[in-house]
Amino acid sequence: MTTPPRVRRNSAGSGGPVVLDDLSKQIIEQLQADGRKPYAAIGKAVGLSEAAVRQRVQRLQDAGVMQIVAVTDPLTLGFPRQAMIGVNCEGDLEKVADELAGIEEIDYVVLTAGSFDVIVEVVCEGDGHLLEILSKIRAIPAVRATESFVYLKLRKQTYSWGTR
Secondary structure, eight states: OOOOEEEEOTTTTTTTOOOEEEHHHHHHHHHHHHOOOOEEHHHEEEHOHHHHHHHHHHHHHHHSSOOOOOOOOOGGGGOOEEEEEEEEEEEEEHHHHHHEEEEEETTEEEOOOOSSSEEEEEEEEHHHHHHHEEEEHHTSSEEEEEEEEOSSOOOOOOOOGGGO
């Protein structure tokens, strides 16, 4: 019999961080290195059976701790322009963030403290496409101003911070 993963919310209740045991962290690290790694190989690396790894992975996914997805390279798929866009708003920031999240080309939306109220990330087919997206953003009535930060070259992109 295997032990269930230690996936639980902190004492603050829902919305707080999830507390993971060392085995769950090791499984996540294995999947971050190779999301297609067989459960049997992960089990061998962490000292569990294939079935136990499968159960833990499912529980981690069900708890919203992780997703297993394919990460693509936008340049190789015909999206040569990427940018972060800082947005200054008035009124209900969460409503604006929800409207921004509804724009298909926007992949990332965060409410922030500092110079911008919201920051979004976009992947575009080119400069004309970026201009179209900016027009959609600026058409939202509560948006006061935008500032674009166009990516010239990507030096580092990792997703390994999950179990530090």
